[in-house]
Amino acid sequence: MALLKLDKATIRFGGLVAVNGVNLEVEEGEILALIGPNGAGKSTIFNLITGIYAPTEGKISFKGTNISGRPPYVIAGSGIGRTFQNIRLFSQQTVLDNVLIGAHTRGNWNLSGALLKFLPAVRREEGRLLELAIHCLSKVDLAHRAFDLACNLSYGEQRRLEIARALAIEPALLLLDEPAAGMNPQEKQTLLTMVKNIREAGVTVFLVEHDMKFVMGLSDRIAVLDYGVKIADGRPEEVRSNPAVIEAYLGKGAH
């Protein structure tokens, strides 16, 4: 059984069919990339998976359970972490606090819990979350920056911090929306190794990315979207030489 399954997933915004009958499976343990021209519907697919939008038609299942239209916090809690195309950090908070905000989604933490900090069970939980947050930071080589303000990180480090925050919910599936955007070649190479290590640690990865060198070097499989329709799905070398993909995307200035 696939870890994630999109079954004829469709969403309309007024007259626009942004995602149109997409069938897609993400297998446990793989790194799958979703590519395609600007406006093809890639981020919208991530928004459907994470509950920001409900599909107009079709179904999305995670670990065999229908999650279509469930609220984002429920979907995150069930094990799907994500980063966003634009960096969304609390820039005046520390690096560690930015990750703890993610970890609290997973922990048995709530406001009354915060008020009852003197209880040993609550203290233990806080200690566990702290350990988890440091562990996630170490996955993206940022543990040594834990007490710096997020705004003092370089752009590449900020993008990695977003990944650490997504890892803090201990996801089975990690969605990365254009993780390499704006990075220099050296930062991209570092990121590529980190994402491979994250997969080795047992997290399935599904990413949207425009940088073809990055995608080709990282992915086990690539799916291609054009005008909301999936036009190809296969191994990197198959997709790269697929005439429909070259016509829709690769021949038109994709790097």
Ligand SMILES: Nc1ncnc2c1ncn2[C@@H]1O[C@H](COP(=O)(O)OP(=O)(O)OP(=O)(O)O)[C@@H](O)[C@H]1O
């Ligand atoms: N909330 C919305 N309301 C109306 N139209 C939307 C909404 N969200 C996305 N769209 C439209 O759906 C289409 C797909 O957008 P989407 O952002 O998913 O594309 P994308 O493939 O991620 O593009 P890019 O590579 O530029 O990020 C676009 O035409 C976009 O304008």
